[in-house]
Each structure stands twice: as structure tokens, then as C-alpha cells.
Amino acid sequence: MPIKVPKGLPAVTALQTEGITVMEGDTTYRPSDRPLRIGLLNLMPNKIETETQIARLLGATPLLVDLTLIKIANHSPKNTPVSHLKSFYRDWVEIREQVFDGFIITGAPVESIPFEQVAYWSELTQILNWTQTNAHSCFNICWAAQAALHHFHGLPKYALSEKAFGIFRHHSLESRSPYLQGFSDDFFIPVSRWTEMRSADIPPGSGICVLIESPETGLCLLDDPKHHSLHIFNHIEYDSQTLADEYFRDRTIGRRINIPRNYFPRDCENLQPRNSWRSHAHILFGNWINQIYRTLPQAC
Template sequence: MPIKIPDDLPARRNLEAEGMVVMSEADAVRQDIRPLRIGLLNLMPQKQKTETQIARLIGATPLQIELTLVTTGTYVPGNVSRHHLSTFYRPWEEVRHQKFDGFIVTGAPVETLPFEAVKYWDELRSIYDWTQTNVTSTLNICWGAQAALKHFHGVEKHELPEKMFGVYPHRAVDPTAGLLHGFCDKVMIPVSRHTETRREEVEAADGISILLDSEEAGLCMAEDVARGQIFMLNHLEYDAGTLDEEYKRDVREGKAIALPKYYYPDDDPEREPPNVWRAHGHLLFANWINKTYQESPFNLSLIGR
């Protein structure tokens, strides 16, 4: 089934160019089914890229998806046009009385700041509390996962001596977990982090199951079933060229940055990097959508009861 997004959202043109079926508002209301309602709290600076990456994955599943773009009200980002925000995004305060089957919290470029120093930290904590009564399942990505672990379990992040950067091999800790159905024994996953979340601290927290980790890159994904929270510290949603853009940006700005590991053919940044994680990105999101569909009640008002 197609994904339902605003008719003039720029991501729509990108997805249609890739061959994805994107449903118009008029066509959606004619179908006699309830779409799965997914909210996306997009904290990334390049919002249109993140919109496309997430919509591409949730729109490839067999269910009709209605995507709502959400932003914080206590902080207005300065690197995205006010027109784009006002046209396509809704502040969380405007949607907090609504129910969502699924909710996604992205990463943010605030990784090296203490959580309490982030301008919208108090609002984000309120959003996490809100998910306990208004959302069936929440997928937290990168810094969003670290923030959720801090909020729900008091787990801290720790600064690394150098950026963990590349496409690292990971393994399924629990291959029987529903979110990992169909995963290979070795999964290559993009990593781009200045901090880490230590596995032993997550294991010591109550009610969390470790799902994916890496000998080199450490903890990757965990789940808190009771709270409906998934913590994905890395980036299966990335495009093939995302790490390339990050690397060349840092080089231009004179930052100390090593080549992303296991990424460029022969470690040559002039060669085009292959996407070796795309299938697992689709699989993870399909498993999450399927899990959410099975767990969420047909009557939206019953979510959280």
C-alpha cells in the first residue's frame, strides 16, 4: 500500500521518482480502511533529507501509512525555512491530544551536549511521557535513542576519544526477536557517533533486551517492551552517500576526521560507496510496522489504555 503524505511535501517528488506509490489526500479518504498513523518528530537539521529517508522505509510496507511531521515548540531550528516548518510540520503541543500507532524520534546535532543543556530537553521529556498514553510503539534513532534511555532508565552517554564512523558489521544478539525477523547473521550498519551508550549500563537497567551489537562499534539496538520503546543507536535509514557527505563536509571545515571504516571501496573517497545495508533498513522498518499493526487497537482512542 502507498504512504499518505502532504501533496506538496518536497519528499513526495523524491519518492515518486524512485517508483514509490504515494497516495494523495483525496485518494486516501476514499479507501474504507484505517491507515496506520505514524508521527515523526524530526530533530535533524536537514529535515527534507530525513523526511525522505524515513518515508521511503515506512512507505514500502503492505499497509497504508499516514505520516504526520512533528516539531518541538520550545525550540525553532534556524537552518530550515519557516515556510517549510509552518506548511508541513505541527508543533507537538498541537498533536499531543491525538493518538498514534507509531512514533519516531530522530537524532539531533546535540550529541556532545549534556542532555539538560539541550534547549528542548524538558519538552522532549514530556513527549516521552506522552508516548506512554498516546502511542503504541516508539522508535528512537541515534541521539533520540540515547535521550530515551536517559529519560526512562537514567542511562548516560559517554564521549568517545574519536568519532565512531563507518559501516560496521553487527550481529543479532537475539535472532528470534520480532524486530529482527529475516536478518542475516552479519548486518552492515552505518554508524556516525561522537558518544557511546555502554552495553553493561543498558543491561543493568530493568526491562531492556539487547537486540543488535558490534564488536567494534558496541551497542546498536535494544528494546523496552513494557514501555513500547525501541532504541536504535545507528542508521539503517541512511542513504548510500550520507557518510560521504559528512566526511567531505568535515574535511572542508578543517575538522580532524578519519575515513569512515568499511565504507569506500579500497578506502578511496573518490570512489562511490555501495549501499550494503538497504535491505536490512527496509526489513527493520517492515518488522516494526508489522509489530505495531498487530499490537495497536483498531479504535485509536483505546491506545494507551
């Protein structure tokens, strides 16, 4: 089915090249084709790349999706042109009266900062509270997952001695979960973070269920039914080149960084990485969209 995005969004060309049907701008639907309304609060520094990654996964699902791009009102990102934000994004305060079937919040490059000291923490906590009444299901990614778990459950984060960086083997713990239907027993997911949360800190009675974890990098995917949310600490949405881009960027600016593990063939950074996680990314997002549709009060 198609995905509807703002008219002129750069992601359109890439998605169409990959065979995804895209509807733009004010395209109307037949009454029988009521789409799922998905909001994307994009906190990533390279917003254009993230838009494409998320839209690719939503657009490949069997249901019609209408994607709204949202940003924090009082924060000016450094790596995305102001013209792009003005053309394609809406401030959360502009859409706070609206209701969404699904709402995605991405990671952000603020891991080293205590939650309460993040410049937009106050607005983000308002948004997290708002999702409890205005979004049927939430999908929080990387730092946003940590932020939501800290806000709703008080979980602390822990600094790692070195960055968890690379492609790591994971396994599912709840094969009966509707979010893991079609998953292999073990699989690979990209990881790129300096902090972690730990299962020992999950409060008893919280209802949180750990769905995916890694022997090397710990918790990955948590189901939080009391807050109708999925929290994923790792980047299953990443493109094949995303870790390479992060690695070369950090090395160029002199930041301490190890070569991403299990990523470049033979650990040779001149060789093209092979994508070993794309299929599971599609499965996870497809399962999430299907679960939204299946559990809506009046699916149509």
C-alpha cells in the first residue's frame, strides 16, 4: 500500500526508486481507504536520512499510512536546513489537539547529558504524557526509549566504558508476542550508543516485558503495555551505510571511536558492509502497524 508524505519531501525519490508507492501533499483517499495516521517526532541530527529510513519501513507494510513529520518547537537542529524544517515539519504544539494511530519518537545525540538537563526535556515529557491520550500506540527508538522509560518508570541509564557500536547478535525472549511474529530465533541488529539500561532496574509490577536482548549489548526491545509503547534501544531502522557514516564522521573530527564490530567484511573499512538486519526491520515495523490496525477500537 502507499505511504502519504508531505509534498516534495526528499525521501520520495528514494522510496519510488525502491518500488514503494508514494502519495504526496493533498492527495485524497476513497472513504474506504482510511489511512493509519502515524506521527514521527524526529530528534535525530540528520533528519532527512531518518525520514527516509522510517518512511521506507512504514511504506512497505500492507496498510495505507499517512505520515506527519513533527519537531520540538524550541530547538534548532544544526544538521538540517531551516528551509527543510519549515517546508515539511510541524511543531508539536500545532498538532497537539490531533489524534494519531501510531507515534514514533527517534533517538537524539544527547546520551551523555542527564535527562533533566536536556534543553527540550520539559517539552518532551509533555509529549510523552500527551501520547497516553492522543496516540493509540507508540514506538520509541534509542535515546527516546531511554527517555520514556525514565519518565514513566524511573529507570536510570548507565554510561558504557566504550561505545556499543556495530552489528550484534540478538535473540527473542517472547516468541508468542505479536510484535515478533516471523522473527528468527536469533538475528542481527545495529547498535550505536554510549549508554544502557538494565533489566534489574525494571520495577516489579510495571508490566514491562523484555522481547529482545543481546548477550553482548543487553536489552534491546521492551513491550510496555501500560503505556501502549514499544521501546527499542538499538537501530534496526538503519541503512547499510549508516554505521559507516557515523564511524568516518567521528574519526574525522577526532572523536574516540572503534571500528564497528561485525560490520565491515574482515574489518576492512574499505569494503562495502553487508546488510544482515533489513528483513527483520521490515517484519518488526509491519507487525507494529498490523497490531495498531488490529487493536483500534473501530478498525476501518
